[in-house]
Each structure stands twice: as structure tokens, then as C-alpha cells.
Amino acid sequence: MGVLEIIARKRDGQELTESEIATAVRGFVAKEVTEAQMAALLMAIFLRGMSPAESAALTVAMAQSGDRLDLSAIPGVKVDKHSTGGVGDKTTLVVAPLVAAFGVAVPKMSGPALGHTGGTIDKLESIPGLTTRLSAERFCRQVAQIGLAIARQTDTMVPADKLIYALRDATATVESIPLIASSVMSKKLAVGADAIVLDVKAGRGAFMSDVERATELAQVMVHIGEQAGKRVVALVTRMDQPLGAAVGDAVELAEAITTLAGRGPEDFAELCEIVAGHMLALGRAAASPEEGRALARKGLRDGVGLAKLRAMVAAQGGDPAVVDAPESLSAATREAPVMPAENGFVTGVDARRIGLAVRTLKEAAGPAGHACGVLLRKKMGDRALGEAVATVLAPLEAAGSLQQVAAEVAAAYQVGPQPPAALPLVAGVVGQ
Numbered sequence: 553m554g555v556l557e558i559i560a561r562k563r564d565g566q567e568l569t570e571s572e573i574a575t576a577v578r579g580f581v582a583k584e585v586t587e588a589q590m591a592a593l594l595m596a597i598f599l600r601g602m603s604p605a606e607s608a609a610l611t612v613a614m615a616q617s618g619d620r621l622d623l624s625a626i627p628g629v630k631v632d633k634h635s636t637g638g639v640g641d642k643t644t645l646v647v648a649p650l651v652a653a654f655g656v657a658v659p660k661m662s663g664p665a666l667g668h669t670g671g672t673i674d675k676l677e678s679i680p681g682l683t684t685r686l687s688a689e690r691f692c693r694q695v696a697q698i699g700l701a702i703a704r705q706t707d708t709m710v711p712a713d714k715l716i717y718a719l720r721d722a723t724a725t726v727e728s729i730p731l732i733a734s735s736v737m738s739k740k741l742a743v744g745a746d747a748i749v750l751d752v753k754a755g756r757g758a759f760m761s762d763v764e765r766a767t768e769l770a771q772v773m774v775h776i777g778e779q780a781g782k783r784v785v786a787l788v789t790r791m792d793q794p795l796g797a798a799v800g801d802a803v804e805l806a807e808a809i810t811t812l813a814g815r816g817p818e819d820f821a822e823l824c825e826i827v828a829g830h831m832l833a834l835g836r837a838a839a840s841p842e843e844g845r846a847l848a849r850k851g852l853r854d855g856v857g858l859a860k861l862r863a864m865v866a867a868q869g870g871d872p873a874v875v876d877a878p879e880s881l882s883a884a885t886r887e888a889p890v891m892p893a894e895n896g897f898v899t900g901v902d903a904r905r906i907g908l909a910v911r912t913l914k915e916a917a918g919p920a921g922h923a924c925g926v927l928l929r930k931k932m933g934d935r936a937l938g939e940a941v942a943t944v945l946a947p948l949e950a951a952g953s954l955q956q957v958a959a960e961v962a963a964a965y966q967v968g969p970q971p972p973a974a975l976p977l978v979a980g981v982v983g984q
Contacts, residue, residue, distance in 0.1 A: 555585050555593075558572045562597060563592075563600070565600050567603050567605070568606055573610050576593055580715060581711055590719055591723045595725055597725070604776075606730070612741070613712070614713050614716070614734055615742045620744060623657075623743075629657075629834065630656075630744070631746070632747070633647060633749045636753050636760065636766075637753060637759055638753040638791040638795060638903065639795070639903040640796045640903070647828040648660055648702060650848060650860075651828050652857075653857045653860045654832060655699070657696075657700070658699065659745055660700075660701065661702075668907030670800075674922070675808075676805070677801075678805050678881050678923075679870040679881075683870075684704045685704055686704075687706070691706075698864060698867060700863070701868075705739060709739070710742050713738050729772055730772065733769060733773045746782065747831075747835065748785075749787070750774070752770040752789070753789055754788055754979060755903065756903050756904050757791040757907060758791040766788045767982065771786075773786060774982050783984060784984070785984045787978055789977055790976075792903060794906055794926075794928060795819065795823065796811075797929075798927055800910050800922075802925065805874075806879055807820070809874075821852060829843075882923045884947060884948070885947055886946055887945055890944060891938075892930075893962065896935075896967040897935055897968055897970060897972070898965060900966035901964055902964040905964040908960075910926055914950075924946050926945070926957075927943045933971045944957050
């Protein structure tokens with residue numbers, strides 16, 4: 553069947569076969585299917601949706617479009633972790649070395665910042681000399697040697713995702729759940745881990761604006777993983793306000809290191825314990841997620857992940873001294889306090905607005921953008937009584953934008969006479 557018939561079938565609401573989906577994906581990568589044709593198919597998928605079988609077939613076809621890692625020579629269960637993106641979400645920088653410290657190998661390929669959200673790669677690259685561009689051979693060797701690697705996706709892995717994502721961005725089809733799920737899971741399948749923990753964000757600072765849609769996405773991704781023979785758990789977590797107290801590359805890295813040393817913000821440490829607990833259970837280092845969380849909590853208290861993070865930084869060419877003095881990465885910054893518009897209780901902190909404010913600073917700073925950030929002094933439920941609710945940090949290159957960004961951060965805060973009702977950080981769990 554030709555691509556025009558495939559487009560027409562999906563346009564008319566029919567279910568595509570595995571062969572038809574593979575034909576479209578292979579043809580697009582080989583440039584036998586034009587951008588116009590793939591754009592039409594993407595819009596048909598956006599409007600008509602996909603069945604679980606179609607979503608799984610699309611994911612496999614995308615994963616098979618390029619190189620796939622073979623981690624079978626590494627003993628034990630290999631556990632990957634992925635977040636759908638948030639503001640202040642530096643969880644990978646804590647849970648990956650923490651879990652690896654308990655003997656569970658963590659092969660992690662990440663991406664740079666996207667939109668208002670931060671990227672694990674950007675945070676790691678705050679470290680002088682560190683490279684995240686590892687060849688497949690070096691990546692696998694490092695996981696075998698120290699149990700941990702965090703790197704950029706290589707150019708030859710899942711080329712279909714790069715091509716399709718660029719077209720989705722240009723055709724207003726980014727927010728389709730089947731297309732999001734296949735994009736995420738195709739990369740997870742290509743890395744080759746045995747088990748995956750997904751952190752699906754919901755709220756103002758996430759790409760999924762509400763818990764219901766985030767849960768639907770989680771269910772689709774878990775089904776795709778299980779169809780591919782992987783053990784998968786998805787946590788649906790709230791992202792209405794930034795996670796932790798730091799937003800920005802260097803300050804988030806510093807907060808991750810502080811958390812590994814047992815001194816992290818309460819909400820961030822809680823999420824790290826929960827995510828690590830599920831990873832330890834999937835990796836058979838704990839009998840259950842609850843036992844895994846208790847193990848992770850003790851690990852944070854004892855600082856066992858710090859040595860593993862130092863080893864990873866050194867293996868990837870970075871200066872491991874940063875792990876002992878992370879504050880040095882933003883030592884040369886200028887500061888601007890953020891004052892509340894009125895006194896009362898913080899009832900909201902718009903995560904998206906703060907993420908965009910940090911991006912504005914980074915654009916002004918250019919190559920020095922890693923040093924830009926916001927430190928939240930007050931979060932939802934805290935009293936705001938005539939003192940700074942946040943501090944904006946910028947290097948000299950972006951000092952001229954400090955006051956503008958401070959005003960943006962101030963506008964992200966809502967203050968009222970009563971504290972808001974507290975909601976659990978984890979809204980739900982899908983799978984296993």
C-alpha cells in the first residue's frame with residue numbers, strides 16, 4: 553500500500569497496521585515520503601488518535617530507524633529513567649548516581665532544554681570540561697565500568713524521531729498523546745535498558761496541563777513499554793510550582809549535589825526518594841518500591857551517591873572538584889531580590905513563567921547562560937511578610953536584564969490571606 557492510501561485510511565479514522573506504519577516511517581527517513589505527506593499523516597493522527605496497537609507499532613518503527621544499544625553484556629537489570637519535563641526538575645542528577653550506588657546500572661540518554669523546561673544535559677554541561685557527547689561504545693563501556701552514564705542521544709539513534717519532531721513543531725501537532733508517547737518511548741527502547749521509570753509531569757509548568765491527560769499519556773507509554781518486553785512504571789507528579797528551590801543550570805546542579813548530601817529541599821528530596829525507590833525495585837535491589845524508598849532515603853542521608861557522581865563526572869572529562877564545591881559555578885553572579893506585591897501566604901508560583909524568565913536571562917547571557925538562575929525563598933503555603941520571596945542570579949553578561957526578570961518572577965507569585973490546600977506530590981502510579 554502506498555503512503556497516500558495510508559494517509560487516507562488514518563484520515564478516515566481507520567486503524568493502521570504495523571506494516572503500514574513501518575512503511576510510512578521508513579519512507580520518511582529515506583526521503584521517499586515527502587514532508588508534506590508526513591505532515592498530513594501527523595495531522596490525521598492528531599485529529600483521529602491512535603489505538604494502543606498503533607502507538608506501539610509507531611514506537612517500534614521509530615526505534616528501529618537507527619542504531620540501538622546492546623547492553624546485554626552488562627550484568628544485572630539495567631534501569632532507565634525519564635521525565636516529560638518540568639521547571640526545577642533536576643531529579644536525574646540525584647536518582648541516577650544514587651541508584652547506581654546500590655549496584656543497579658543506570659544508562660541514561662537525555663536531551664537539552666525544551667521550551668520553558670530545563671534539560672539535564674544543560675545542567676551537566678555547567679561542569680567545566682565535562683562532555684555529554686559519548687559514542688555508543690564509550691557510553692556502554694562507562695555503564696559497564698561504573699554503572700552510570702548520562703549523555704546526549706547520538707546522531708544515529710532514532711533519526712525518525714528527530715525528523716518527525718521537527719515536523720510536529722512546524723505543524724501544531726506536538727500535543728498529540730500518541731505522538732508524544734512514541735517519541736519518548738522510541739528513545740527509551742533504543743537505549744536498551746531492561747526497565748524504565750517514567751516521571752510524567754502534570755500542571756502549569758508541564759507539557760500536560762492536568763492530571764487526567766498526564767495519566768492518559770502515562771498509560772499509553774506503559775503499554776508501549778510492556779508490549780516491547782520492558783518492565784515500566786509511570787509516576788504522575790505535580791508541576792504547578794517549580795520543583796525544589798533552584799531553577800537554572802548551575803544552581804540546579806548545586807541543589808542536586810546538596811540533595812545527594814542529604815540537605816535538599818523537602819519536596820525535591822521526597823520525589824527523588826520515590827523515583828529511586830521504584831528504580832531500585834525494578835532493578836531488584838529492593839523487594840518493593842516502599843523498601844526501595846527507605847533504602848534511597850538512607851542513601852541520601854549517608855551521601856552514598858556523591859562518590860558515584862564524582863566517578864561519572866571524571867569519566868566524562870569534567871572536574872570532579874565541582875561535586876565538593878558546587879556553589880563555585882555561580883560565584884561570580886549578580887543578584888536581584890524579588891519582593892512580593894503584598895503580604896500574606898503564597899498561594900501559587902507559576903512554574904511556566906519562572907522557566908521562561910530563566911530562559912530570557914540565558915539568552916541575554918549567551919555562553920555564560922549556565923550561571924543564570926532563580927532561587928525560590930518562598931513556595932506555596934509559606935508566609936510572605938515583607939521579605940524577598942526569590943532571588944534572581946545572572947552573570948555580568950546578563951546583568952542588564954536582572955530587574956526585568958525579577959519583575960517577571962514577582963508576577964509569577966500569587967499571595968492571598970489563607971494558605972492553599974496541600975496536594976500530594978505524586979498524583980498517581982501506572983504499571984507494576
